[in-house]
Amino acid sequence: MNLLDILSTGELYRIAGYSKKTNKENIHIPYFNLEVENFEKQTHTGYQGVFNWSNMQYISMSTSIKKILGYDKDVFLLRGINFALSIVHPTDLLLLRNIHIEIFNYYYNTPNEQRGKLRFSYNLRIRAADNSYVTILRQSNFLSFTDDGKPALEYINCTDITQYRFTSSINLAIHKLSPSGIYVLCHETEFSDSHHTLSKREMEVLELARKGYTSKEIAEKLYLCIETVKSHRKHIIAKTGSGNMTAAINKIDKL
Template sequence: MSKATISSIFLPEKRRQARSGDRVMSGQEDSRFYNLDEIQQESAFSYFLGVDYIKKQFVFISKSIKNVLGYTSEFYLKAGLDFALECIHPKDLQKLHVTQKKILKVFYETPVESRKLLKFDSNFRIRRADGRYIQILRQTIFPDLTDDGEPLLDFSTCTDISRYKQDNTMKLTIYLMDIRGVKQIQEYDISDPETVLTKRQTQIMELIAEGMTSNQIAHKLVISVETVKNHRKKILESTGAKNTAEAMKITFGNRHNDS
């Protein structure tokens, strides 16, 4: 997976340009996480991840990742986000684009002063070092923001829930945490990206995959070229993709070659 794809999952280009000041961590690990690592070292089912949201790199991985995924924290830290995303089940990775798009939508609709109080729970399948897939519940907060509310740090607790979850459905649940407790504010069932598109949009994507231009698609479907262009624009919006090639990967996976 390319760096551009990783960036598109985590943060759109216009958001990545946010001023980060001196608060973006430059080292491989940040000392603020050492105590958390001691707590999590003996955990059999959970591990912590810290991601620099601007640089798109891990800044912390707890040693307990060895107990859950079979990789040492040193290896995972060095392998980086490219490797981490490659370990996610291909079908779930496609849905992760949809999940992240919803996370960002709620995040930016929330007043700046409340964004640190949001918690996002999502699940996906990830491949262990032994090749076996397990179900992970990822609970994410954004504890470090710029003055204008842009995320600097993505901090997640990842828990193996395979013992309790027997199906492969994906959900996103969003909570608001305050002094009164934790309140659920949103819940989504994450569909396959292909089902996010309308029947007409899926049809257009199939024709694009066959190598047709917008003019050719318009002629075949007996619609205007402008209508085709509008559909293509909405396809990018619905899938969260930056271009048609990425939308093809998100929608169809490996069923079609890039166009």
């Protein structure tokens, strides 16, 4: 099983409030004028992008991303969100689903007219082209919205903070633009990576168990013998300090 199954494009689309039945071509997005000449400005410490949530595609990416991650911007424009997720650190990817759930819970609990004033920030480890990991501070805000209040265009600014990171937990901060023009912190959560000792196979077993598969079914899907799956389940329970698999799943889902 691929770790991307934990946070697929469809899952992100659903978390953002879009129905799988939505006809993306019929979604009206208010016009927003992107100043490409400013957006493409070179920087040695970060890169910028614009993401369209209605069709899950990047519509712009600064060329400075190559200085930070080593990838050409066209890789993101052509391969999209699936490629972006594929280079997220496996441990961070496991936490990313709950981070987005919290972001959009806050977003949808904010009045429509205030949503454009929100800024979302969190740190994330990204695998660079040379296979090293770069820690970025990802800050974003929504530029435009669909007629019924769903997020449309998101402006993303990423800064390389690798040299400043001392822990591997993910900190989500949500700020709101005040009438005086200052962003004020209004929500903060730390997402612990206490389960980072789980192996890749254990994380695969855990995710399938979370979806309701039995040990026998997991063994078939992962081409393992059932005793190996049972052993992985025992290790997951022990490493998370839980009494059973359900408790282990609930504990990780709350991170």
